[in-house]
Amino acid sequence: MSEKDQITDATAESCAPGKLKKTIVLVGMMGAGKTAVGRALAARLDVPFLDSDHEIEFAANMSIPEIFARDGEPFFREKEYQVISRLLQEECGVLSTGGGAFLAERNRRVMSESGVSICLQADLDVLWKRVKGRDTRPLLRSADPYQTLSDLYHARVPIYAQADLTVSSDGQVSIDNMVSRVLEALKARPDVLEFD
Template sequence: MSEIKHNTHSADTGQRFHLHKTVVLVGMMGAGKTAVGRALAAKLAVPFLDSDAEIESAANMTIPEIFDRDGEPFFRTKESQVIGRLLDERKGILSTGGGAFLSQENREMITRRGASVWLRADLNVLWNRVRHKDTRPLLRTKNPHATLKALYEARVPVYAEADLTVTSDGEVSIDKMVDRVVSALMTRPDVLEQK
């Protein structure tokens, strides 16, 4: 199984950065948005924000419970509100749920007020990461692999609209993914500069 590996030895390289806009990590479930986001925030010394965690905290329910009780459309409305609030509150690294970037309104809001980074991983990598978890409400189907494949095929063209793309091959460590994201962000001095 190809989990993201974490290496704690290179947490501080002595580099200092200045983040001008919130970086919004987008992509499929299992792409590593939360794990990479936490490590990226630590490297850049900025807050880590997670829209799903914020929604769960506000609702005092898990995402699957919200889906079950209120349905996906209600959840998507709340998700947009939370992302807007987080973009306004402070600059940092924002991890979003897999469906957040599908909304044109969210994409436009993120592009206006932040910068989106698509963590791109192929279907096999994603499946290996999510298949043993029951916390993904969209995969609670008779054939979760087929569901994931359909979601992947529908969503990839939308994720491709992100400001930047960083590829995960499934074997690279979290620290290496963070380095890849930083390298991509450094091509956008309006987003990230080295001090």
């Protein structure tokens, strides 16, 4: 670990705003910043960070695109539900989920029962800037990736609106400021985070 990382870790620990009582589940579109914000939020709260897609890849010993290609999306969604349910029963922390995880009613239910779902909301242009040209997004492997993203966005936004809390990003805000926005939103949920 570099000296800069040690300073960052020490700062994050000394600034922990309170005690986490339930897992914070970050949901939203691909490119919304769930992983980057999730890692920084977990560091600030001094709790574990988990990524459901990473956990699925680890368990399957293959990448998400490989799982989609070999077994299809329904198989992946079943594994996703199993992993999210398991992670929500373990130590409280910050859990980043894949863009499609929140679409399933059973995932939404288990997230709200065992944790709190927070949608990171960004507009379509911000998302496109973050995901275009990336080969790691199986759903964007289409003849017109922008149109595919646009279709997904418009279909999913009403579902993401069902999250327990929503935090907006205009694409100009730093990760640290996004973490501060999430913590501000959590002040409405003392059952999740007990502020000092």
